[in-house]
Amino acid sequence: MLNRFTSDYLLLLRVIASHIVVAGHAASYYGLMSFTQWPNSPYIQSSAVIIFFFLSGFTIAWLCDSRRTNSGYSYQNFLFDRACRIFIPLIPVLILYAVLEYFFYRSTEHPYPKSYDVKTFFENIFLLLPEPFSNDTFGTNRPLWSVAQEWWLYIFYGVLALTISKTNRYLKWGLIGLFGASLSFVVLDVIGKGKDLGIIWFIGAGTWFLVKKGVTNSIKSYVLIIATAISISIMFISSIWPEDGTYSIIWNLVVTLPLILTTILAGRLNRELIPKPAVGPIEYMGQYSYTLYLCHYPLMEFISRAGFFKDAPWMGFCVMCCGSLVLALAMATIFEFRYKIYRDALWGKLAHFSQKYAPVRTSET
Template identity: 30%
Template sequence: MDILRIIAVQLVLIGHGIALCGIFEFLQPPNFPYIQNIGVVIFFILSGFLITYSTVRKINNKGYSFKEYFIDRFSRIYAGLIPALLFILLLDYIFQIMFPENYIYYSSYNVFTLISNLFMLQNYPLLPFVATFGTGRPLWTLAIEWWIYMFFGWIIFRTVSKHINYKYLFVLFIFSIVPIYNLFGCIGGGLFLTWIFGMGIFVLLNESYLNINKLQTCLGLIICLIGSTTSIVICKLNVYNPYFGFFISISILLILYLFSKKKNQKNKKNAIVHLFAGYSYTLYLIHYSIFSFLVNFQESISTTLIFILGFLLSNICALFLAIPGEMKYRKLSAYLKRIYL
């Protein structure tokens, strides 16, 4: 799972870097789908799997409620979001001072948009005028993730408790707007359906429905590769389609099934992989801002060098931001539970 997270975030990083630096045009439409979008699809599949896995595992513990679930999800999201937003706020301010004529995000660099993003209202269907803050363009997917979490948790905990009343239905309506809106259409159409595919992966693995050997697994992966490629061609290089999400989900299912047969042993390689995965969320949030700033130096530095610098700086900055932020989300969750539970 950590390796898949690393692959997904680096795809997003590389894809945005290529687009902003204007290099390797053969890896962009009309020759190739946007690499960053492939990474986003993988992220949503992994999210659906992990949230379902985590919730089912904890729900078996008596006393685990929606309030505790909310604290867990809040801590995971905001432990990385707050440092990332502060970083974007500062970097964009420097951007405006050094290259005021190149900064095209003035309309979304304000207190109102910042607060709206803190409340996950960016690109909210009922509030189309709320944009993502400054150069933090990847924040649009974060809002979708958040409302899916709330929708999923509310159904799981409140429906099971059978306390279905007007209050329940009203909150359900509020939580359901973004997921339903992102079920098939709109920007990034089908991301909620892709998230549901991740849930399906958990069910299939957890219930042990699969009983195939390595050869069958490899053949399945080849078929899924062909299917995903075909879906991209049919959908005119748009990877935000349910067919691509389905085939990638099955591919991830087969990969997880293959590795589930191996014993999990702690070693230095696993620790390194875990470290790189540990700042993937922060890297996802800040890399676009770093590249947006660096491309202003293209008159004195080659775009290829800017791409390399952006790649390295994004990873380094994300690591240092994640150490006191994203990597401490469990401590934040435990702290909040001591106060509110």
């Protein structure tokens, strides 16, 4: 199990990274905070996405490892839970922007007209997006590619970590088919056809096992602290930055190294990181972080293309960030905050359906 300091640390990373993505995109639109944007530095919003993939790998490895000892917890349970976590907030956002973009771009040309159609919408519903698929993201919601990558990594890793429980052969073959699709993503990413974020995801998963098994216990904490300081200083060497300021295998690893070291250090501290008065607000921010990621970009794209706040960039920056936050909170209140309620209700209906239509076994059959 994770100690409190580690869980607090990972929660803080997720909250900070999600808000950095929003602030970074807003800054990029208005040419602000140039020290966080290419070419003065790698895009801070892209580096935050690298953090997401490390956190995702670590969290999923911990989740599978801790639950597979539970009686009856199988790959089907894991996949259903992850699907609800991903799709319950995602589908309403896709529908919302399908409608909003129709009104946003009635008087001006849509920036991605070839991706704003029914076919692309349903490709996004099922997360059939770039790497490994060649489909485009729907409308102006460009960051959805990363959600798709994480989804296919979930499917792949779940089969490795858990077992497919006894089920009818059609469902079993369907799960095996999904695994095959996810395998194509992993292979393409490893051979350099993606953004090399799948590698970071598996490093995050491996870090969980390092912490769990205490592999690094023999290394003194002060050595890890020095190594962390050195790894952070390496990030300022411009020659290792990605060519376009986004992702490269070297840069991804450089960003990830201090995350590995600090997570190992966190596992050694038996205290709370977040002060008690701040626990509630931080946990609340963590609960809407996924919806914030889903919601922010199309809104910023519209505000920018409509030409608002050209002469008041800081005002535009604030409107973009605050507008994204308000919209995310409205959507999260209905969906992300309540996804477990919807998940449990749906699971109950599926269980009832499977029992109702299960074949009746008799002595003759």
